[in-house]
Amino acid sequence: MSTARLHAVPGPTALVELYAEAPLPTRHGFLRAIVFREKGTDKEHVVAVKGDLRGAEGVPVRVHSECLTGEILGSLKCDCREQLEHALDLIGRSERGAVVYLRQEGRGIGLGNKIRAYALQARGADTYEANRALGFGGDLRRFDIAAQMLQQLGVKSIDLVTNNPRKIQELEASGIQVRRRIPSISESNPHNIGYLRTKRERKGHLLEHLDQKTSA
Ligand SMILES: [Zn+2]
DSSP: OOHHHHSOOOOTTOSEEEEEEEEEEETTEEEEEEEEEETTSOOEEEEEEESOOTTOSSEEEEEEEOOHHHHTSOOSSSSHHHHHHHHHHHHHHSSSEEEEEEOOTGGGTOHHHHHHHHHHHTTTOOHHHHHHHTTOOSOOOOOHHHHHHHHHTTOOEEEEEOSOHHHHHHHHHTTOEEEEEEOOOOOOOTTTHHHHHHHHHHHOOOOTTHHHHHHO
């Protein structure tokens, strides 16, 4: 069977199109890797899928933005790796689910600029101040691409794993029904506590547990 019959055919306004798909045995169970490309470019995003999503309601989904420093280098400056592992573990234990992995490093500014921002942070700026000093908005990530990927996979509604209210709003504005929120697990440490507090205080992230954890 062709992938075109398994997945919805994208309309003329689609930003992404399905490029490749294969089974992927992982530490989190037997998943499928589905790669989408942004139309007219070679920019790729990937969805790790568990089970059959077509027509499914309340699918556990994490929409996760790439973080090379946290996920590959083991940086303690953020909580991306813990959140990604938690989400993969969750969908691996569920009947169905998906982790949409978006290649938008450093809140969308790219790896080199993220490291430049880290240099400013080493001199006292917070995440958002550092990005603005480099001429970028506080957060350039976009989630409409993720919404289209989920739509093309035939998902009816999702239970979104996130602490970020803006992500819920943007996915809904892009036509994805978010049935409920599943809190994303994040671990604080002495290097990322300032980053996590900034996310909570400036962007309204739902991280009520931070103060309890750090005072413990
Ligand atoms: Zn990170």
